[in-house]
Amino acid sequence: MNKLVEAAIPRTSTPSQNESRAAMPGLAHMATRGLFKSYQKGAIGIPVLQGIDMTVYQGEFLSIVGQSGCGKSTLLHLLGTLDQPDAGEVYFEGHRIDHLPGASRDVLRNRHFGMIFQFYHLLPELTTLENVLAPALISESMLGYWSRRKQYQLRAMELLDMVGLGGRAKHKPRELSGGEMQRAAIARALLRQPKVLLADEPTGNLDRSTGEQIMQMLRGLNRDQGLTIVMVTHDPFIADQADRIVRLVEGRLTEGPLESAANPQRPSGLIA
Amino acid sequence: MYKFLLCLRYLRTRYIALICIISVTLGVATMIVVNSVMAGFTHEMQARINGMLGDLVFECRSIDGALDADQHIAKIHQIAGDSIQGISPTVHVPSLMYIDVRGQLLTKQVTLVGIDQASYASVSQFGHYLQHPANREQLEFKLRDGGYDVYDSQASDVSQLKERWQMKTAGWPHRRQMARLKKQRQSQQRTHPPYDPGKAKDQPVRAINPFAAIAGSIDADAGTSQTGDFDPATQTHVGVVLGIGTCGYRAPDGSDHFVALPGDDVKVSFPTTSLPTKVINEAYTIVDVYESKMSEYDSNFVFVPLRELQASRGMIDPETKIGRFTSIQIKLAPDVDAQLVRDQLRDAFPAQLYSISTWRDKQGPLLAAVQMETAVLNVLLFMIIAVAGFGILAIFYMIVVEKTRDIGILKSLGASGRGVMGIFLGYGLSLGIVGAGVGMLMGLAFVANINEIADLLGRITGQPVFDPSVYYFSKIPTIVSPVTVAWICVGAILIAVLASVMPARRAAHLHPVRALRYE
Numbered sequence: 001m002n003k004l005v006e007a008a009i010p011r012t013s014t015p016s017q018n019e020s021r022a023a024m025p026g027l028a029h030m031a032t033r034g035l036f037k038s039y040q041k042g043a044i045g046i047p048v049l050q051g052i053d054m055t056v057y058q059g060e061f062l063s064i065v066g067q068s069g070c071g072k073s074t075l076l077h078l079l080g081t082l083d084q085p086d087a088g089e090v091y092f093e094g095h096r097i098d099h100l101p102g103a104s105r106d107v108l109r110n111r112h113f114g115m116i117f118q119f120y121h122l123l124p125e126l127t128t129l130e131n132v133l134a135p136a137l138i139s140e141s142m143l144g145y146w147s148r149r150k151q152y153q154l155r156a157m158e159l160l161d162m163v164g165l166g167g168r169a170k171h172k173p174r175e176l177s178g179g180e181m182q183r184a185a186i187a188r189a190l191l192r193q194p195k196v197l198l199a200d201e202p203t204g205n206l207d208r209s210t211g212e213q214i215m216q217m218l219r220g221l222n223r224d225q226g227l228t229i230v231m232v233t234h235d236p237f238i239a240d241q242a243d244r245i246v247r248l249v250e251g252r253l254t255e256g257p258l259e260s261a262a263n264p265q266r267p268s269g270l271i272a
Numbered sequence: 273m274y275k276f277l278l279c280l281r282y283l284r285t286r287y288i289a290l291i292c293i294i295s296v297t298l299g300v301a302t303m304i305v306v307n308s309v310m311a312g313f314t315h316e317m318q319a320r321i322n323g324m325l326g327d328l329v330f331e332c333r334s335i336d337g338a339l340d341a342d343q344h345i346a347k348i349h350q351i352a353g354d355s356i357q358g359i360s361p362t363v364h365v366p367s368l369m370y371i372d373v374r375g376q377l378l379t380k381q382v383t384l385v386g387i388d389q390a391s392y393a394s395v396s397q398f399g400h401y402l403q404h405p406a407n408r409e410q411l412e413f414k415l416r417d418g419g420y421d422v423y424d425s426q427a428s429d430v431s432q433l434k435e436r437w438q439m440k441t442a443g444w445p446h447r448r449q450m451a452r453l454k455k456q457r458q459s460q461q462r463t464h465p466p467y468d469p470g471k472a473k474d475q476p477v478r479a480i481n482p483f484a485a486i487a488g489s490i491d492a493d494a495g496t497s498q499t500g501d502f503d504p505a506t507q508t509h510v511g512v513v514l515g516i517g518t519c520g521y522r523a524p525d526g527s528d529h530f531v532a533l534p535g536d537d538v539k540v541s542f543p544t545t546s547l548p549t550k551v552i553n554e555a556y557t558i559v560d561v562y563e564s565k566m567s568e569y570d571s572n573f574v575f576v577p578l579r580e581l582q583a584s585r586g587m588i589d590p591e592t593k594i595g596r597f598t599s600i601q602i603k604l605a606p607d608v609d610a611q612l613v614r615d616q617l618r619d620a621f622p623a624q625l626y627s628i629s630t631w632r633d634k635q636g637p638l639l640a641a642v643q644m645e646t647a648v649l650n651v652l653l654f655m656i657i658a659v660a661g662f663g664i665l666a667i668f669y670m671i672v673v674e675k676t677r678d679i680g681i682l683k684s685l686g687a688s689g690r691g692v693m694g695i696f697l698g699y700g701l702s703l704g705i706v707g708a709g710v711g712m713l714m715g716l717a718f719v720a721n722i723n724e725i726a727d728l729l730g731r732i733t734g735q736p737v738f739d740p741s742v743y744y745f746s747k748i749p750t751i752v753s754p755v756t757v758a759w760i761c762v763g764a765i766l767i768a769v770l771a772s773v774m775p776a777r778r779a780a781h782l783h784p785v786r787a788l789r790y791e
């Protein structure tokens with residue numbers, strides 16, 4: 001299954017090119033068309049997304065903002081194939097991915113997408129190093145992992161060093177602070193060299209200064225490695241640090257000029 | 273790989289799951305102990321029955337027997353010659369035995385068995401169960417001059433045994449002593465006049481012995497069917513070997529007491545083979561006592577020489593001198609199928625006249641009862657393990673609920689539903705292995721030290737666990753069968769795995785997004 005999925009998605013140019021901060025409206029890395037999603041609360045259906053058309057360009061740092069509970073996370077989950085839309089399509093590198101069988105979507109999430117969440121979600125029984133290794137542990141069988149473990153461990157330690165947790169490899173998550181846990185989660189998300197990083201309120205549970213650190217890290221990844229990042233946040237200050245902002249209001253996207261926190265503008269209507 | 277790693281971590285960190293495995297551990301340990309003890313008892317029992325009866329019993333349906341044992345034996349050899357290791361004719365007749373115990377007559381209903389000294393040892397281990405070492409080598413129906421075992425020769429640990437002090441003088445010494453005492457009593461009776469009811473009323477009333485007539489006939493010097501000048505101090509009647517249950521009893525403290533010893537005389541009444549049936553009394557002298565540890569035999573069978581019994585019952589043809597017999601006991605070579613030979617013999621001898629059975633057929637009900645007991649115990653104990661399974665199911669369900677967010681994360685990282693299910697199945701399997709493993713070690717340790725544990729329990733509670741007056745074993749017999757132990761462990765592990773299926777499936781079907789959002 002792995003091989004099929006790999007073949008279906010042709011390798012585009014490597015993401016580790018130095019591209020300028022402003023994203024080129026060139027290659028579309030991800031796109032959605034007419035996404036609809038609603039949740040069932042008992043007998044009542046609550047519509048969340050009502051026709052989302054958007055494009056994520058290669059190497060850009062995109063921010064999706066909106067009120068809490070308006071469906072930003074849902075959109076992110078749909079992009080990451082964690083969930084399936086009621087209607088509409090999701091594209092990755094030109095290929096449709098929302099309708100793929102479960103196993104293929106598992107591979108996408110394991111190899112091509114990296115995800116970080118508001119609540120870090122490290123496995124408490126594993127050490128920090130093992131948490132970072134998790135994507136490899138999941139996709140490899142026992143024999144496979146055993147034969148490649150040196151490579152994986154090397155890469156994991158590299159990543160931990162990069163995020164500044166080199167000395168905490170053997171510690172359990174409960175011994176780490178919030179900021180450290182989020183950094184570990186970022187390292188985990190990067191283990192398999194994903195093409196897109198999906199971040200769901202990454203600073204939501206952190207204080208201002210720690211949040212700043214995290215944002216610095218993300219900006220660095222985007223700038224130096226050309227990693228495409230889609231970030232969901234409700235904090236306009238955080239959102240500001242991205243290349244481009246889209247706003248989710250009442251289930252629909254608006255994309256206005258870059259808004260500053262001091263001068264929020266009202267959305268001027270539907271813009272595709 | 274993540275499944276294995278997580279399984280191990282869960283095993284180490286979740287003590288509550290280990291606690292619910294305790295039921296499995298105890299169930300496995302108990303099943304191993306029970307099966308070992310039952311197997312030990314059954315094996316002992318079967319060995320003794322087989323030892324006493326031989327492999328095949330060839331019986332005549334008539335109490336008067338059939339003529340010419342040798343001819344029958346020859347025919348049996350013709351049919352199954354290669355399989356036969358030993359063969360011996362016997363006469364069985366139901367009878368009443370009288371033992372004089374200090375003027376009181378003890379009556380016992382026994383089966384009198386006439387055996388051929390020369391060949392009986394080849395079919396029956398009966399010789400091993402005798403009390404005199406010389407008789408164990410070669411049984412002779414002769415009274416020995418002392419030397420009877422004072423301790424049970426079959427016990428493995430002599431230190432635990434109580435001495436049978438009465439046996440110290442058994443044999444000729446005892447016989448001579450009893451003869452001397454009788455002579456003394458007789459001379460005393462002559463010097464002191466007997467009670468005269470006509471004289472003083474306040475003379476003590478001597479109780480009249482209602483069995484005096486028969487008792488008197490047992491007294492050797494009062495005269496028997498033999499001539500009046502039988503001297504018990506130097507002569508014996510025909511020898512008889514009694515079962516220990518017919519002439520002795522065990523006190524609650526474990527010591528054995530005898531009401532009659534080798535050297536004493538007994539009287540036996542049995543029917544002859546003439547028509548109309550006559551009942552005759554024969555006097556025998558006890559020459560030895562056998563103890564097979566099976567109360568059914570020890571309390572019911574007494575053995576005399578075949579030829580003498582045939583003569584008493586009129587079973588010897590006056591012209592040809594060939595005797596009648598009522599049964600032939602056969603010992604087969606090892607690894608011969610007894611049922612096959614039985615069927616061969618059944619085909620050759622008409623069923624209306626002859627009954628041919630294997631030793632298992634003869635004891636069928638007893639062995640079947642023990643089998644059933646074992647089966648019922650196994651079912652009940654397995655239920656205990658099954659109940660433990662429900663505990664595992666409940667605990668796992670809670671663990672899955674607790675781990676909902678973690679499962680969501682695993683799925684977001686690319687774990688499949690199958691994989692997540694595998695974590696919990698693996699967890700169930702490892703718990704089962706740990707529980708069954710510890711249970712197996714506990715059970716085997718218990719079995720290895722079972723006698724010490726029984727003693728300890730006996731001392732703590734004040735009651736012996738295995739009352740020596742009820743059970744004939746001085747040590748609890750156990751046999752550990754590796755196959756049984758393996759099956760028990762496999763069954764327990766299976767239950768643990770099955771119990772984890774439902775929670776594992778729930779984990780597998782959790783929706784990643786809902787799982788991630790779980791509060």
